[in-house]
Amino acid sequence: xxxxxxxxxxxxxxxxxxxxxRLREILEARLTETSMTxxxxxxxxxxxxxxxxxxxxxxxxxxxxxxxxxxxxxxRTLAHxxxxxxxxxxxxxLTPDMEIxxxxxxxxxxxxxxxxxxxxxxxxETVRSFGRDQTRxxxxxxxxxxLDRNLEADVFELAVIAGSTAAGGEAPQELRSFVSExxxxxxxxxxxxxxxxVTNVTTDRLASLTDTRVPSSATDG
Numbered sequence: 001x002x003x004x005x006x007x008x009x010x011x012x013x014x015x016x017x018x019x020x021x022r023l024r025e026i027l028e029a030r031l032t033e034t035s036m037t038x039x040x041x042x043x044x045x046x047x048x049x050x051x052x053x054x055x056x057x058x059x060x061x062x063x064x065x066x067x068x069x070x071x072x073x074x075x076r077t078l079a080h081x082x083x084x085x086x087x088x089x090x091x092x093x094l095t096p097d098m099e100i101x102x103x104x105x106x107x108x109x110x111x112x113x114x115x116x117x118x119x120x121x122x123x124x125e126t127v128r129s130f131g132r133d134q135t136r137x138x139x140x141x142x143x144x145x146x147l148d149r150n151l152e153a154d155v156f157e158l159a160v161i162a163g164s165t166a167a168g169g170e171a172p173q174e175l176r177s178f179v180s181e182x183x184x185x186x187x188x189x190x191x192x193x194x195x196x197x198v199t200n201v202t203t204d205r206l207a208s209l210t211d212t213r214v215p216s217s218a219t220d221g
Contacts, residue, residue, distance in 0.1 A: 007039030045163025064113030071106030
C-alpha cells in the first residue's frame with residue numbers, strides 16, 4: 001500500500017461513522033477524487049526527520065492534515081462561487097447545504113486526529129490564517145490569487161510540522177519555507193496527484209533541509 005492509498009484509507013476511516021448517509025457519501029466522494037499530497041507530504045516529512053520511523057504508523061496524522069485541507073478547500077470553493085440557485089427549490093439547494101456541512105465535518109475530524117499531537121497548535125493557526133485571508137479578499141488592490149494560494153502554502157507547512165514532530169523532531173524554518181514555496185508553484189483550485197508533487201527530488205530536498213534529524217537509534221528501542 002503506497003502513501004497516497006494509506007492516507008486516503010485513514011481519512012475515509014475517520015469519517016466512516018458520519019450520518020446521514022448522503023452526507024457521508026459527499027465526504028467519501030471528495031476523498032476519492034482529491035489529491036492526497038498533504039497527507040503524503042506528512043509521511044515523507046516523518047521519514048526525512050527519522051529514516052527509521054514507521055511512517056505507516058502515522059497515517060492518522062497524515063489523514064488529519066488531509067481532512068483539514070479538504071475541508072478548507074471546499075469552503076474556499078463555496079465562498080467564491082455562489083452555490084445556491086436564487087430561484088431553486090429546497091430540494092435543488094440541498095446539495096450546497098450538505099457541502100457546507102461536509103466542509104465543517106472534514107475540518108473538525110482533521111482537528112480531532114491532530115488534537116493530541118504536537119501539530120495541534122499549527123492546525124489551529126492554519127484555520128485561523130485561512131479565515132483572515134478570506135476576509136482580506138475584499139480589500140482593494142489585494143492579490144487574490146496569491147492570497148488564495150496561502151491555503152496550500154499553510155497546509156504544506158502543517159504537513160511538515162505534523163510529520164517532523166510525529167517522528168520526534170521539529171521542522172526547521174528552512175524546511176517550512178521550502179514547502180511553502182513549493183505549494184505556490186501549483187495553480188488552480190486543486191493540487192496535482194501526490195505522485196507528481198512529492199517526487200524523489202522533493203523528498204531529497206526535504207532530507208537535505210531536515211538538519212535536526214532524530215538519530216535512528218532513538219526509535220530503535
